[in-house]
Amino acid sequence: MTSTTERPEVEPARGGTHASGEPADDLLARHRAVAPSWTSLYYEEPLELVSGSGNRVTDSRGRTYLDFFGGILTNMVGYDLPALREAVTKQISRGVVHTSTLYLLRSQVELAEKIARLSKIPDAKVFLTSSGTEANEAALLLAMTYRRSNQVLALRNSYHGRSFATVGITGNRSWSASSFSPLQTTYLQGGYRFRSSFRGMDDDAYVDACVADLRELLAVATAGDVACLIAEPVQGVGGFAVPPDRLLGAYKEVLDETGTLFISDEVQTGWGRTGETFFGIEASGVVPDMLTFAKGLAGGYAIGGVVARGDVMDCLDANGISTFGGNPVATVAANAVLDHVLDHDLQHNAARLGALLKDGLGAAAQRLDLVAEVRGKGLMIGLELVGADGYAPHPAAAAAVLEQARAGGLLIGKGGLHGNVIRIAPPLTLTEDEAREGLGVLLTALEAVDAAQG
Incomplete structure (x- = not known):
């Protein structure tokens, strides 16, 4: 006997016409019926x-x-860019839209080479993912393994993703759904000075106060051997809050005393968006140990990743792959977008x-x-x-x-x-x-x- 599964019925159209010429329906009601209330x-x-x-x-x-x-x-190069459309169409026409990292992938290697060079991180290696959240998860895993610590420094008003660990390092109550976390996080002063307890200070005074606060927090709120600081050069979800350029560099000087790693979250600030530098962290005069990216790189196709010092990237002693990260369609798209950004x-x-x-x-x-x-x-x-x-x-x-x-x-x-x-x-x-x-x-x-x- 053959069993079949009936296709669920979808509520029929309720009059009107969609821009495509198809009958309109109550899409909002359908969305509310099946989507979580928190979206x-x-x-x-x-x-x-x-x-x-x-x-x-x-x-x-x-x-x-x-x-x-x-x-x-995410739509960093607008819509229907010819070079992007042609690259993706050509890849799809080959019939291979997925292989996983278990196979060699030319467009992935070419993209990683470009990103490693642009990052200015010495001996850089690149791991590709499907999103910024996943990129930050990978960076945290590397930092904790390399430093043998689950202690993380993050900035107040920050946002780093929607997963369990990244919510645990997000310093913005609006996006922190739970206090449970696999990490021990200590929050430093960041770029949002308008409501900061250090409000009203000029740039130099603010940086000096923040650095003094960092030293105090390291002494009283951590158990030593902190894994990393993760910071957005400009806080995205936090309302495009910008720290003084010297702040993150001053933080890194303190971290370098103990070998604590610095992760620059460039999910929103990467690829020249800040105008003055290609990656936001460069304005601070800092070369990070790791840099995470996603958003606009592939012009709307799902991609993310982390670029790190070779010794940090290679510190894992267990197997690891990425099923969808760096897939053929996303990487040809990213190569086309990155080339367009640089060429123009x-x-x-x-x-x-x-x-x-x-x-x-x-x-x-x-x-x-x-x-x-x-x-x-x-x-x-x-x-x-x-x-x-x-x-x-x-x-x-x-x-x-x-x-x-x-x-x-x-x-x-x-x-x-x-x-x-x-x-x-x-x-x-x-x-x-x-x-x-x-x-x-x-x-x-x-x-x-x-x-x-x-």
């Missing part, structure tokens, strides 16, 4: 994006938007247009009570929105600005501990005309919400 959606009427070209996307109702958030910084000097583009946006927003902030701070580097800009007292976080205003910007044809993001920070991170392929267009829409949105706040 939030933007907007009062959430969007379904169905197509894209250049730096614009189109929703299921046929409305087109200029994208200033890029799938959380998109790092310089990020610096130039980021300055245009930041200057325009900074000037507006002088007359808008709603905006307490404009910060960031390159195409990575955050706006701290506050209440009438100039300090209390105002998440409702951030949500309102998102809605106003969407109405004007612009997609942006938000974040920060209190959800009150506007995050602006367009594709690195942004043009000057698009930068000015988006700036105009954003200023109109900010002015409308500021006026409503009274």
Whole structure:
């Protein structure tokens, strides 16, 4: 007797037409029925994006938007880039979309060679994964094994992933679902000075206070032999908070006294997005022991990884593979994207247009009570929105600005501990005309919400 499994029924369409020409349905209700309650959606009427070209996307109702958030910084080269499409199409046409790391893979080796060279880490080796979370997990495993310690230093207001260990090193209560962790984590002062206990200090005084605090924490809050410090050069989910350039270098000087490893989490800051350097950590004058990456490298295809000193990478004494990490499609995509970023000097583009946006927003902030701070580097800009007292976080205003910007044809993001920070991170392929267009829409949105706040 043959058993069969019936295909589950899907609720039929309820009238209307999708932008593709297919009948519309109540996708939001279906989403809510099957998705976890903690996977939030933007907007009062959430969007379904169905197509894209250049730096614009189109929703299921046929409305087109200029994208200033890029799938959380992942669509780094915009949409439908010819070089990326051709590389992926060619690989798929060969019929091999997966092999695992048990087989030689030319595109993976070529990509690792490029990343090792660009990282400036001596004797570098690269392990590829499927996400930034997995990359940080791998880096933590290497650090703990190399140093024989489960003690980790991380920064307040940080975010490093959604897995068990990475939640345990995330210094942002909004993303820490549990206090359970396989790690013993001690949190240092980081880049978010606006609500820091060291607020109001100039850069030099702030760095000196943070270093003194680090030394005290090492003496009273750890048992010695700390495995590593993991830090984002610019805190992404934390609201694009930027430390003084000297801070992470000063931290590393202290760590070098005991051989504690330094991990730079470049999931959001990598590939020239900060404008001034190719990896964010370079602004600190630091060459890390390990560097993790993901997000925009493959232009939307799933990839992540860690590049580390050879002796650190080779410290594991057990077997290890990556089933999907560095698969043929993702690596040909990443090679195409990385080559495009380098060949078209998109790092310089990020610096130039980021300055245009930041200057325009900074000037507006002088007359808008709603905006307490404009910060960031390159195409990575955050706006701290506050209440009438100039300090209390105002998440409702951030949500309102998102809605106003969407109405004007612009997609942006938000974040920060209190959800009150506007995050602006367009594709690195942004043009000057698009930068000015988006700036105009954003200023109109900010002015409308500021006026409503009274």
